[in-house]
Amino acid sequence: RSVYVNGDYLPEGEAKISIFDRGFLMADGVYEVTTVIDGKLIDFDGHFTRLQRSLDELGIENPMDRDAWLEVHRQLVDQNALDQGMIYLQVTRGAPGDRDFVFPDPETTKPTVVLFTQSNPALVDSPKAKKGIKVITIDDIRWGRRDIKTVQLLYPSMGKMMAIKQGADDAWMVQEGCVTEGTSNNAYIIKDGRIVTRALSNDILHGITRAAVLRFAQEAQMPVEERSFTVQEAMQADEAFVTSASTFVMPVVEIDGARLGTGAPGPLALRLREIYIEESRKAAI
Numbered sequence: 001r002s003v004y005v006n007g008d009y010l011p012e013g014e015a016k017i018s019i020f021d022r023g024f025l026m027a028d029g030v031y032e033v034t035t036v037i038d039g040k041l042i043d044f045d046g047h048f049t050r051l052q053r054s055l056d057e058l059g060i061e062n063p064m065d066r067d068a069w070l071e072v073h074r075q076l077v078d079q080n081a082l083d084q085g086m087i088y089l090q091v092t093r094g095a096p097g098d099r100d101f102v103f104p105d106p107e108t109t110k111p112t113v114v115l116f117t118q119s120n121p122a123l124v125d126s127p128k129a130k131k132g133i134k135v136i137t138i139d140d141i142r143w144g145r146r147d148i149k150t151v152q153l154l155y156p157s158m159g160k161m162m163a164i165k166q167g168a169d170d171a172w173m174v175q176e177g178c179v180t181e182g183t184s185n186n187a188y189i190i191k192d193g194r195i196v197t198r199a200l201s202n203d204i205l206h207g208i209t210r211a212a213v214l215r216f217a218q219e220a221q222m223p224v225e226e227r228s229f230t231v232q233e234a235m236q237a238d239e240a241f242v243t244s245a246s247t248f249v250m251p252v253v254e255i256d257g258a259r260l261g262t263g264a265p266g267p268l269a270l271r272l273r274e275i276y277i278e279e280s281r282k283a284a285i
Protein backbone atom coordinates (compact mmCIF):
# COMPACT_ATOMS: atom_id res chain seq x y z
CA ARG A 1 0.00 0.00 0.00
CA SER A 2 1.20 3.50 -0.83
CA VAL A 3 0.73 6.03 1.99
CA TYR A 4 1.41 9.76 2.39
CA VAL A 5 3.62 11.23 5.11
CA ASN A 6 4.60 14.92 5.22
CA GLY A 7 4.85 15.44 1.49
CA ASP A 8 6.07 11.99 0.44
CA TYR A 9 4.29 8.98 -1.07
CA LEU A 10 5.91 5.85 0.37
CA PRO A 11 5.28 2.12 0.73
CA GLU A 12 3.54 1.72 4.12
CA GLY A 13 6.52 -0.11 5.63
CA GLU A 14 8.82 2.83 4.97
CA ALA A 15 6.60 5.56 6.45
CA LYS A 16 7.90 6.93 9.75
CA ILE A 17 6.97 9.61 12.28
CA SER A 18 8.83 10.84 15.39
CA ILE A 19 8.27 9.26 18.82
CA PHE A 20 7.92 12.88 20.04
CA ASP A 21 4.90 13.49 17.84
CA ARG A 22 2.19 15.09 19.98
CA GLY A 23 -0.43 12.99 18.24
CA PHE A 24 1.28 9.89 19.64
CA LEU A 25 2.12 11.33 23.09
CA MET A 26 -0.97 13.46 23.77
CA ALA A 27 -3.68 12.71 21.18
CA ASP A 28 -2.99 16.28 20.02
CA GLY A 29 -4.33 15.86 16.54
CA VAL A 30 -7.42 15.59 14.37
CA TYR A 31 -8.58 13.28 11.61
CA GLU A 32 -11.10 12.80 8.84
CA VAL A 33 -12.39 9.73 7.00
CA THR A 34 -13.60 10.21 3.45
CA THR A 35 -15.35 7.38 1.66
CA VAL A 36 -14.45 6.32 -1.86
CA ILE A 37 -17.02 4.76 -4.21
CA ASP A 38 -16.27 4.02 -7.87
CA GLY A 39 -12.82 5.54 -7.22
CA LYS A 40 -14.44 8.88 -6.36
CA LEU A 41 -14.59 10.90 -3.14
CA ILE A 42 -17.89 11.25 -1.28
CA ASP A 43 -18.49 14.70 0.23
CA PHE A 44 -14.83 15.76 0.02
CA ASP A 45 -15.72 19.41 0.64
CA GLY A 46 -17.74 18.61 3.75
CA HIS A 47 -14.78 16.74 5.24
CA PHE A 48 -12.34 19.48 4.25
CA THR A 49 -14.52 22.14 5.89
CA ARG A 50 -14.80 20.15 9.12
CA LEU A 51 -11.04 19.50 9.11
CA GLN A 52 -10.44 23.25 8.90
CA ARG A 53 -12.84 23.83 11.80
CA SER A 54 -11.21 21.13 14.01
CA LEU A 55 -7.75 22.61 13.30
CA ASP A 56 -8.98 26.16 14.03
CA GLU A 57 -10.52 25.07 17.35
CA LEU A 58 -7.15 23.60 18.42
CA GLY A 59 -4.98 26.36 16.95
CA ILE A 60 -3.16 24.03 14.55
CA GLU A 61 -2.26 25.55 11.21
CA ASN A 62 -3.74 23.81 8.15
CA PRO A 63 -0.66 22.65 6.24
CA MET A 64 -2.45 22.52 2.84
CA ASP A 65 -5.22 24.32 0.99
CA ARG A 66 -8.32 22.55 -0.34
CA ASP A 67 -6.89 21.79 -3.77
CA ALA A 68 -3.66 20.38 -2.34
CA TRP A 69 -5.65 18.10 -0.02
CA LEU A 70 -7.80 16.99 -2.97
CA GLU A 71 -4.68 16.21 -5.01
CA VAL A 72 -3.23 13.99 -2.22
CA HIS A 73 -6.57 12.15 -1.90
CA ARG A 74 -6.70 11.55 -5.66
CA GLN A 75 -3.05 10.43 -5.82
CA LEU A 76 -3.70 7.85 -3.11
CA VAL A 77 -6.84 6.58 -4.88
CA ASP A 78 -4.80 6.17 -8.09
CA GLN A 79 -1.65 4.71 -6.56
CA ASN A 80 -3.67 2.14 -4.63
CA ALA A 81 -6.22 1.50 -7.41
CA LEU A 82 -8.92 2.13 -4.79
CA ASP A 83 -12.44 1.46 -6.06
CA GLN A 84 -14.40 1.21 -2.80
CA GLY A 85 -13.17 2.00 0.70
CA MET A 86 -11.90 5.01 2.58
CA ILE A 87 -9.11 7.53 2.92
CA TYR A 88 -7.96 8.31 6.44
CA LEU A 89 -6.18 11.59 7.09
CA GLN A 90 -4.57 12.79 10.30
CA VAL A 91 -2.99 16.13 11.20
CA THR A 92 -1.18 16.49 14.52
CA ARG A 93 0.52 19.50 16.12
CA GLY A 94 3.83 17.89 15.18
CA ALA A 95 6.94 16.71 16.97
CA PRO A 96 8.85 19.22 19.10
CA GLY A 97 12.22 18.27 20.65
CA ASP A 98 10.82 17.55 24.11
CA ARG A 99 7.61 16.35 25.66
CA ASP A 100 5.92 19.43 27.10
CA PHE A 101 2.33 20.42 27.94
CA VAL A 102 3.05 23.84 26.47
CA PHE A 103 2.29 23.95 22.74
CA PRO A 104 5.46 24.19 20.64
CA ASP A 105 6.27 27.29 18.59
CA PRO A 106 4.43 26.86 15.26
CA GLU A 107 7.36 28.59 13.51
CA THR A 108 9.69 25.70 14.32
CA THR A 109 7.32 22.74 14.85
CA LYS A 110 5.21 22.00 11.76
CA PRO A 111 2.11 19.76 11.81
CA THR A 112 2.53 16.08 10.93
CA VAL A 113 0.33 14.92 8.05
CA VAL A 114 -0.44 11.24 7.44
CA LEU A 115 -2.90 9.71 4.96
CA PHE A 116 -3.61 6.12 4.02
CA THR A 117 -6.30 4.14 2.20
CA GLN A 118 -8.33 1.15 3.31
CA SER A 119 -10.14 -0.94 0.74
CA ASN A 120 -13.60 -2.30 1.56
CA PRO A 121 -15.57 -3.71 -1.39
CA ALA A 122 -18.65 -4.34 0.85
CA LEU A 123 -19.57 -0.73 1.70
CA VAL A 124 -22.44 -0.26 -0.73
CA ASP A 125 -23.59 -3.87 -0.85
CA SER A 126 -23.29 -4.34 2.90
CA PRO A 127 -24.48 -7.61 4.50
CA LYS A 128 -24.78 -5.72 7.83
CA ALA A 129 -27.21 -3.20 6.37
CA LYS A 130 -29.52 -6.04 5.28
CA LYS A 131 -29.69 -7.47 8.81
CA GLY A 132 -29.37 -4.28 10.84
CA ILE A 133 -27.17 -3.83 13.89
CA LYS A 134 -27.72 -4.27 17.63
CA VAL A 135 -26.66 -1.54 20.05
CA ILE A 136 -26.21 -1.36 23.80
CA THR A 137 -26.24 1.87 25.80
CA ILE A 138 -23.31 3.08 27.91
CA ASP A 139 -22.55 6.24 29.90
CA ASP A 140 -21.04 9.02 27.82
CA ILE A 141 -17.93 9.88 29.83
CA ARG A 142 -16.01 11.60 27.02
CA TRP A 143 -14.68 15.15 27.24
CA GLY A 144 -16.84 18.21 26.50
CA ARG A 145 -15.59 19.06 22.99
CA ARG A 146 -16.87 16.11 20.95
CA ASP A 147 -17.51 18.51 18.07
CA ILE A 148 -13.74 18.53 17.45
CA LYS A 149 -12.72 15.40 15.57
CA THR A 150 -9.66 14.53 17.68
CA VAL A 151 -7.76 11.23 17.57
CA GLN A 152 -8.64 10.71 21.24
CA LEU A 153 -10.75 7.59 20.60
CA LEU A 154 -10.02 5.36 23.58
CA TYR A 155 -13.46 5.50 25.21
CA PRO A 156 -15.37 4.97 21.93
CA SER A 157 -13.08 2.02 21.28
CA MET A 158 -13.77 0.61 24.77
CA GLY A 159 -17.51 1.13 24.16
CA LYS A 160 -17.34 -0.88 20.98
CA MET A 161 -15.59 -3.69 22.89
CA MET A 162 -18.28 -3.63 25.62
CA ALA A 163 -20.89 -4.01 22.87
CA ILE A 164 -19.10 -6.93 21.22
CA LYS A 165 -18.67 -8.63 24.60
CA GLN A 166 -22.46 -8.48 25.03
CA GLY A 167 -23.15 -9.90 21.57
CA ALA A 168 -24.06 -6.49 20.09
CA ASP A 169 -22.41 -4.48 17.32
CA ASP A 170 -22.04 -0.99 18.76
CA ALA A 171 -22.79 1.26 21.72
CA TRP A 172 -24.95 4.38 21.97
CA MET A 173 -23.61 6.81 24.54
CA VAL A 174 -25.98 8.38 27.05
CA GLN A 175 -25.76 11.66 28.94
CA GLU A 176 -28.45 12.72 31.43
CA GLY A 177 -30.78 10.02 30.13
CA CYS A 178 -30.49 11.08 26.48
CA VAL A 179 -28.53 9.48 23.66
CA THR A 180 -25.64 11.64 22.43
CA GLU A 181 -24.29 9.49 19.56
CA GLY A 182 -22.81 6.11 18.68
CA THR A 183 -19.12 5.29 19.20
CA SER A 184 -18.36 6.34 15.61
CA ASN A 185 -21.68 7.52 14.20
CA ASN A 186 -24.69 9.77 14.77
CA ALA A 187 -27.85 8.20 16.22
CA TYR A 188 -31.49 8.51 15.06
CA ILE A 189 -34.90 7.10 15.90
CA ILE A 190 -38.10 7.16 13.85
CA LYS A 191 -41.54 7.31 15.46
CA ASP A 192 -44.80 7.71 13.48
CA GLY A 193 -42.78 8.69 10.41
CA ARG A 194 -40.82 11.42 12.20
CA ILE A 195 -37.03 11.24 12.24
CA VAL A 196 -35.51 12.35 15.56
CA THR A 197 -31.80 13.10 16.09
CA ARG A 198 -29.92 15.14 18.68
CA ALA A 199 -29.35 18.80 17.77
CA LEU A 200 -25.80 19.97 17.02
CA SER A 201 -23.74 21.22 19.98
CA ASN A 202 -20.35 20.52 21.58
CA ASP A 203 -21.84 17.21 22.82
CA ILE A 204 -21.62 15.43 19.45
CA LEU A 205 -19.59 15.32 16.28
CA HIS A 206 -21.22 17.31 13.49
CA GLY A 207 -21.51 14.39 11.09
CA ILE A 208 -21.00 15.09 7.43
CA THR A 209 -23.28 12.16 6.63
CA ARG A 210 -25.83 13.52 9.15
CA ALA A 211 -26.00 16.84 7.28
CA ALA A 212 -26.52 15.07 3.93
CA VAL A 213 -29.10 12.59 5.26
CA LEU A 214 -31.17 15.32 6.96
CA ARG A 215 -31.16 17.29 3.71
CA PHE A 216 -32.27 14.24 1.70
CA ALA A 217 -34.96 13.42 4.30
CA GLN A 218 -36.41 16.91 4.02
CA GLU A 219 -36.34 16.73 0.21
CA ALA A 220 -38.23 13.41 0.44
CA GLN A 221 -40.89 15.09 2.69
CA MET A 222 -39.84 13.06 5.75
CA PRO A 223 -40.30 15.25 8.85
CA VAL A 224 -37.14 15.76 10.96
CA GLU A 225 -36.93 16.81 14.61
CA GLU A 226 -33.49 17.88 15.84
CA ARG A 227 -33.80 17.28 19.57
CA SER A 228 -32.54 14.96 22.29
CA PHE A 229 -34.29 11.62 22.86
CA THR A 230 -34.19 9.29 25.85
CA VAL A 231 -33.22 5.62 25.88
CA GLN A 232 -36.83 4.74 26.79
CA GLU A 233 -38.09 6.68 23.77
CA ALA A 234 -35.57 4.90 21.56
CA MET A 235 -36.65 1.46 22.80
CA GLN A 236 -40.26 2.29 21.88
CA ALA A 237 -39.39 3.72 18.46
CA ASP A 238 -40.61 2.15 15.20
CA GLU A 239 -37.13 2.28 13.65
CA ALA A 240 -33.64 3.45 14.43
CA PHE A 241 -30.44 3.95 12.49
CA VAL A 242 -26.96 5.45 12.60
CA THR A 243 -25.00 7.42 10.02
CA SER A 244 -21.30 7.80 9.27
CA ALA A 245 -19.09 8.31 6.25
CA SER A 246 -18.16 4.64 6.06
CA THR A 247 -21.50 3.01 6.97
CA PHE A 248 -23.83 5.54 5.23
CA VAL A 249 -27.26 4.85 6.78
CA MET A 250 -27.12 1.68 8.92
CA PRO A 251 -30.39 0.34 10.39
CA VAL A 252 -30.49 -0.46 14.12
CA VAL A 253 -32.80 -3.35 15.04
CA GLU A 254 -32.16 -3.81 18.75
CA ILE A 255 -31.41 -1.48 21.69
CA ASP A 256 -30.26 -3.00 25.00
CA GLY A 257 -31.80 -6.33 23.97
CA ALA A 258 -35.20 -4.83 23.07
CA ARG A 259 -36.21 -5.52 19.49
CA LEU A 260 -37.52 -2.57 17.47
CA GLY A 261 -40.68 -3.27 15.48
CA THR A 262 -40.33 -6.61 13.69
CA GLY A 263 -36.60 -6.85 14.37
CA ALA A 264 -35.81 -6.25 10.70
CA PRO A 265 -34.36 -3.03 9.26
CA GLY A 266 -37.09 -0.39 9.00
CA PRO A 267 -38.47 0.74 5.62
CA LEU A 268 -37.66 4.43 6.11
CA ALA A 269 -34.08 3.72 7.19
CA LEU A 270 -33.58 1.51 4.13
CA ARG A 271 -35.09 4.13 1.86
CA LEU A 272 -32.80 6.82 3.30
CA ARG A 273 -29.84 4.50 2.77
CA GLU A 274 -30.76 4.09 -0.89
CA ILE A 275 -31.28 7.81 -1.43
CA TYR A 276 -28.01 8.63 0.34
CA ILE A 277 -25.96 6.17 -1.72
CA GLU A 278 -27.56 7.21 -5.00
CA GLU A 279 -27.25 10.97 -4.40
CA SER A 280 -23.74 10.95 -2.97
CA ARG A 281 -22.52 8.69 -5.75
CA LYS A 282 -23.85 11.25 -8.25
CA ALA A 283 -22.15 14.16 -6.45
CA ALA A 284 -18.80 12.36 -5.83
CA ILE A 285 -15.67 14.02 -7.22
Ligand code: PMP
Residues within 6 Å of the ligand: 033, 181, 182, 183, 184, 185, 186, 204, 205, 206, 207, 208, 209, 210, 243, 244, 245, 246
Ligand atom coordinates in the same frame (compact mmCIF):
# COMPACT_ATOMS: atom_id res chain seq x y z
N1 PMP B 1 -19.96 10.72 15.70
C1 PMP B 1 -18.75 10.21 16.01
C2 PMP B 1 -18.34 10.13 17.44
C3 PMP B 1 -17.91 9.74 14.98
O1 PMP B 1 -16.70 9.24 15.28
C4 PMP B 1 -18.35 9.80 13.63
C5 PMP B 1 -17.51 9.28 12.51
N2 PMP B 1 -16.21 9.72 12.52
C6 PMP B 1 -19.62 10.34 13.37
C7 PMP B 1 -20.40 10.79 14.43
C8 PMP B 1 -20.15 10.44 11.96
O2 PMP B 1 -19.53 11.47 11.26
P1 PMP B 1 -19.42 11.44 9.66
O3 PMP B 1 -20.80 11.26 9.14
O4 PMP B 1 -18.84 12.74 9.30
O5 PMP B 1 -18.54 10.26 9.33
